[in-house]
Amino acid sequence: GAVVSQHPSRVICKSGTSVKIECRSLDFQATTMFWYRQFPKKSLMLMATSNEGSKATYEQGVEKDKFLINHASLTLSTLTVTSAHPEDSSFYICSAGGEGFTEAFFGQGTRLTVV
Amino acid sequence: LAKTTQPISMDSYEGQEVNITCSHNNIATNDYITWYQQFPSQGPRFIIQGYKTKVTNEVASLFIPADRKSSTLSLPRVSLSDTAVYYCLVGDFNDMRFGAGTRLTVKP
Numbered sequence: 001g002a003v004v005s006q007h008p009s010r011v012i013c014k015s016g017t018s019v020k021i022e023c024r025s026l027d028f029q030a031t032t033m034f035w036y037r038q039f040p041k042k043s044l045m046l047m048a049t050s051n052e053g054s055k056a057t058y059e060q061g062v063e064k065d066k067f068l069i070n071h072a073s074l075t076l077s078t079l080t081v082t083s084a085h086p087e088d089s090s091f092y093i094c095s096a097g098g099e100g101f102t103e104a105f106f107g108q109g110t111r112l113t114v115v
Numbered sequence: 116l117a118k119t120t121q122p123i124s125m126d127s128y129e130g131q132e133v134n135i136t137c138s139h140n141n142i143a144t145n146d147y148i149t150w151y152q153q154f155p156s157q158g159p160r161f162i163i164q165g166y167k168t169k170v171t172n173e174v175a176s177l178f179i180p181a182d183r184k185s186s187t188l189s190l191p192r193v194s195l196s197d198t199a200v201y202y203c204l205v206g207d208f209n210d211m212r213f214g215a216g217t218r219l220t221v222k223p
Contacts, residue, residue, distance in 0.1 A: 102207055
């Protein structure tokens with residue numbers, strides 16, 4: 001299957017600072033990427049969908065000014081959590097698919113802890 | 116994305132066959148059925164995908180009846196390492212919303 005790499009795998013930041021998470025497709029061109037957050041024992045919650053070169057489409061209730069998503073190339077999307085607070089602590093996961101794909105492939109996730 | 120319903124949890128023992136059923140009554144004509152497996156603190160991993168009838172790969176089988184309103188993931192001879200959450204998604208990768216999933220616990 002296609003490979004999606006997410007970096008970093010875990011990050012600790014101070015409250016009020018911003019954190020950037022990268023999602024890369026290593027062996028295919030990712031025309032669409034998805035960002036999720038997941039709380040303990042809960043399912044994945046879709047935050048936004050991004051298509052290369054376009055603005056991301058955010059799910060209802062997700063603050064676009066707080067969770068900045070950039071998909072500037074066919075192999076890289078970034079999620080920046082701005083002015084992070086302890087309640088933003090969560091597991092963030094990206095997935096990606098390319099032209100003609102019928103399924104998406106997932107990164108390994110990023111554990112964000114805001115202290 | 117068609118709404119899906121799965122059992123919240125299932126228990127099994129090593130060596131048994133496990134069947135997890137997913138209901139998707141409002142599946143659309145062009146929708147695929149895709150199953151993912153997720154271990155704690157990892158991203159979901161693709162298991163199998165199908166459109167109709169039966170699909171088999173090296174890790175699982177997927178059974179889809181003619182009306183496609185449900186599907187069953189079959190895991191043969193499970194081991195402890197199959198303990199995970201299993202998600203059924205119906206649609207295509209352009210609309211990837213997850214349901215609650217089924218937490219499978221395999222006991223020795």
